[in-house]
């Protein structure tokens with residue numbers, strides 16, 4: 049009934065929980081004394097001032113006769129009021145202690161979650177969904193309030209209260225004390241019975257809640273796409289179905305809670321009624337007087353109420369416990385491994401030797417693609433918390449979840465000399481991005497060897513590796529704030545002149561049409577920037593990072609031709625001083641590289657310079673020819689344009705693609721300003 053791991057996770061909350069229960073117990077003692085006085089008073093009023101028996105010792109008002117009755121009653125009322133105040137103060141203090149325990153639990157767990165998300169590293173979202181992370185750290189953690197402030201103190205108090213009442217009642221009516229105590233365990237028995245069903249329902253509730261959150265977030269993020277393709281109605285219906293499923297499981301949970309509370313109420317109030325019956329019988333037998341009979345009636349409910357309250361807190365606790373178990377699943381994820389070796393900033397070489405890598409994919413997701421065919425090279429460790437089997441069999445078990453291994457890279461070997469300019473090309477899914485992520489330590493679990501900055505990546509200190517390799521991807525993120533904030537992220541000590549220089553390098557300075565001031569505010573999701581501006585700003589930020597190695601993974605895939613030209617020119621200027629790797633689908637963007645690696649299904653199919661690869665007449669040459677043909681096809685010939693034989697639609701395609709083909713992505717254009725200017729003139733004429 050207690051989530052031991054949850055309690056152990058917040059050791060500092062224990063003393064507040066115990067103080068809370070202790071204060072509740074003191075309130076009970078004060079109430080017992082108050083009820084004793086009240087019973088005595090009532091009995092004296094009824095009997096016209098005749099003194100009670102044993103109670104008088106407790107109340108201190110025995111033996112008060114005749115005219116002193118009024119004074120005795122006033123005295124009792126005064127003391128009762130004082131006791132009521134003491135009891136209320138104890139309850140208020142107990143509530144305070146409960147909130148302290150809850151605040152501590154929430155703060156400890158929320159910090160632990162945030163620390164874990166950081167420790168999971170840049171690829172945290174591969175292990176935890178964004179919406180799950182948000183739900184757990186907000187609503188999941190909030191569930192701890194009821195658990196620590198309500199359930200835990202109540203659990204202790206509900207044990208202590210009946211025992212205390214039993215001990216007191218035994219002094220004047222052992223029969224009533226025993227009968228009432230015997231009824232108390234009925235409530236925990238009901239709780240235990242309900243628990244078996246409730247656990248399953250509550251866990252279903254949380255699963256349904258987080259998965260609905262995931263769908264909601266994804267649909268919201270993709271809302272524009274859904275509307276554009278007219279798929280919003282269908283997604284709407286699908287979400288309605290999910291929401292209906294969530295409503296049903298919520299209703300089942302509430303029904304179960306209300307039903308069990310109703311049964312517990314029956315026991316609690318039935319018990320109190322039983323107390324009244326026993327008191328009446330005993331008084332009629334003459335074994336107790338009126339004052340004691342009244343006292344039994346008044347105290348009988350208190351036997352059951354703490355347990356009854358525990359029963360209602362129990363449902364909240366189950367919810368908190370299920371949320372905590374979900375949190376622990378996140379907290380139990382393996383941190384991004386970090387070695388202690390620091391890459392040498394003077395060593396800009398990269399070397400891979402017989403390097404292989406496979407993703408662990410949950411069984412349900414593992415379909416199609418290059419499935420479970422890990423070569424024997426896929427040796428000791430794999431991504432995340434998985435472990436490949438020896439040889440070709442690559443099924444793994446992680447707790448209840450089994451995984452298939454999806455091979456992404458197989459037996460890859462290459463050497464990149466200091467300051468080299470390397471291109472990596474290949475079809476979709478050939479492993480280019482995986483290689484980029486491995487090089488900057490965002491994925492772990494490769495086999496073979498991968499050396500960056502003179503150290504094996506798996507042994508490298510992850511912070512050191514992040515300062516050695518900068519990866520710029522196609523969907524670079526900006527944080528809300530100013531342009532300055534985003535740039536200074538890469539170099540916190542940069543002055544305005546350095547920031548301006550970085551903006552100048554990517555043509556975002558005041559001389560450019562696309563200019564951005566350092567104080568320009570960037571809104572959420574950089575929605576006030578164009579795709580080109582965003583990517584150029586990301587490049588400026590990367591330039592400020594000034595690391596020995598740069599990797600650009602499709603850094604120009606979503607931008608306009610002008611931005612593509614600016615970015616490629618800035619990238620080519622980086623080479624020599626830094627080692628630069630460019631991953632591109634468009635071969636024209638790697639044509640000027642010293643060497644190009646062609647990946648095919650995770651393996652190196654060809655390697656060499658652009659000229660070597662064309663001479664080889666293999667996959668690269670074939671792809672080059674087809675891309676050239678495509679671009680030539682997309683470029684409207686001057687004669688055709690002059691004769692007006694290109695329709696409006698195709699002219700617009702031609703203008704955009706033709707722009708890309710001719711606007712400065714050839715090596716000459718990238719490295720020579722004059723030729724670029726010539727192209728611009730040509731474009732203006734066109």
Ligand SMILES: Nc1ncnc2c1ncn2[C@@H]1O[C@H](COP(=O)(O)OP(=O)(O)OP(=O)(O)O)[C@@H](O)[C@H]1O
Pocket residue numbers: 174407408409417418454455456474475476477478479480481482483
């Ligand atoms: N997180 C992941 N979990 C499981 N498999 C993955 C994951 N990321 C990539 N893969 C798989 O690994 C293989 C290589 O993917 P990768 O993203 O490296 O290819 P790519 O060459 O960069 O493709 P593209 O050019 O389309 O970006 C693919 O089969 C892909 O399905």
